[in-house]
Amino acid sequence: MPITIAPPRSASLLKTGSSIRFPAHYPALxxxxxxxxxxVxxxxxxxTCNEDNPLIQAIRKSPIAMLCNASSAVLLFFVLSGFVLALPYINKERPLPLLSFYVKRVSRIYPAFAFSIILALFFQQYLFNAAAMHPFSGWIKSLxxxxxxxxxxxxxxxFGLGIIPFNLRIVxxxxxxxxxxxxxxxxxxxxxxxxRKLNAPLNILLLLVLIFKNGINSGTLFGLxxxxxLLAKYKDNLLSFIQRFPPLILIGIAVVLYSTRYLFHLESHRGVIILYMVGMGASIFILMLLQPxxxxxxxxxxxxxxxxxxSYSFYLLHIPFLLVFCTLFSNNYTLSLIYIxxxxxxxxxxxxxxxxxxxxLPFLVLGKRLVEKYKRYDHIRL
Known part of the structure; x- marks a missing residue:
């Protein structure tokens, strides 16, 4: 059954010949x-909670646990990032200027990252109290x-963001x-x-190679x-395919794939198959938000x-705030979870x-200005 419901307010469809082109930016994403x-x-x-807490045990065994699926959410970030970054360039709708792309990515990622380090250091020095962490889990106490x-x-x-290897947990x-x-x-x-250059079978073959060669290495999750x-390249074909199914069926399939670890109580959430089942679930969610x-x-x-x-700043800042409020409310552990x-x-x-x-925003604007000012030096275009 095709999905025939009202188009999103934010998106207008552009018809080109017999095909339908969708807008490059999707607020829903x-x-x-x-x-x-x-x-996350x-x-x-x-x-932060000890495993022997009855409330936490009940939550972990309930459907609510799927809303707290931090590992799957991070994998969704990776699939979504590949889709959004590739979308303007994958079908040669515009050239990909290499230097400009890198400048924009650094101006997008680095400033908030550096700010989060500075804020975390301030919190650790002046607001955090390690002695007050005793009621909490071993994981949070190890930070x-x-x-x-x-x-x-x-x-x-x-501050080098991986240029020089560093202890990923220290900050x-x-x-x-x-x-x-x-x-x-x-x-x-x-x-x-x-x-762009490979056909669909070869693209799928390369995806499988990336999955099984790099899938369990957290530093090289290139397959996701x-x-x-590939979701960006074949989105029109995939959208035509999923429109054959009722929305509830699609949501059900996406939830099962995305929540594989919780639904089937799988211990290892880093196995290759589990990682990419989650990736497929994330892909279905993304596709469902592309169509009206x-x-x-x-x-x-x-x-x-x-x-x-x-959300990017929220993702970077929530751990420092969590650590600080854990120490502030640790004296009354029964009620402190709500306050925390x-x-x-x-x-x-x-x-x-x-x-x-x-x-x-200011650094994004700065990145665009730098790109515009020095675009004459950006000779490599893919």
Missing amino acids: DSLRGLAALS FLGHFLG WTWDIRYSFKEIRKT NPVFWSLVVEMKMSLLLPFFVLIA FYMGI SRIANLFSSKPLHLFGKW LACTFIGTTLISAVSYQYIE
Whole structure:
């Protein structure tokens, strides 16, 4: 049954001959990124609690656990990133100027990353109290155990964002995904070039090679990004295919694939098959938001879209806030979980909004100005 529902307010369809071209930017995908960041936060919040807590045990065994699926949410980030970055270039709708692409990626990723390091160091030095962490889980207690006087060299390496190998957990454990993102940003133009030239069978073969060669190495999750690139290349064909199915069937398939680890109680969430089942579930979610539907309208709503814009900073900042509020409310552990959850979410959201407005946006503008000013030197176009 085809999906015939109202088009999203944010998107107008452009007809070219017999094919339908969709807009290059989808607000609903910003919202999806925001919900994924929220899922990571909820997963890390649950991670602060001891496993013997009856409430936490009940949550982990309930469908609510799927909303706290931090590992799957990060994998969704990677697929979505490959899709969004490749979309303007994959079908040669515009040339891919290499230097400009890199300048824009650095101006997008690095400023908020550097700000999050500085804020985390300030919190660790002046607001965090390791002695108050005893009621919490071993995972959260293992963070911020360092003394800045003896760890300064390692902390300094963190600012290199993977140029020099550094301890990924010393400042903020989510930084591992930023290192992966930066590596993939360097290689993505060449993957786009390869995906353009290969036909569908060869693209699928290359995807399988990337999956089984690099799938379990957290530093080289290239298969997930390539999955996003192929999603961009074949989106029209895939959209035509999924329109044959009722929306509820698609949602059900996507949820099962995306939540494989929780639904089947699989211990290893880093196995190749599990990783890419999650990637396929994420791909279905993305495709469903590309087509006109009530779901796309909902995801394009202003509150969700706004939170989606803040989601990058939210993702980077939620761990420092979580650690601080854990120490502040640790004396009354029975009630403190509610306070920690509420205060961490509110505090992180507020500072994320500030970070987006006064750090992310100005540096994005600066990146565009640099690209415009020095475009005469950008001779390599893919």
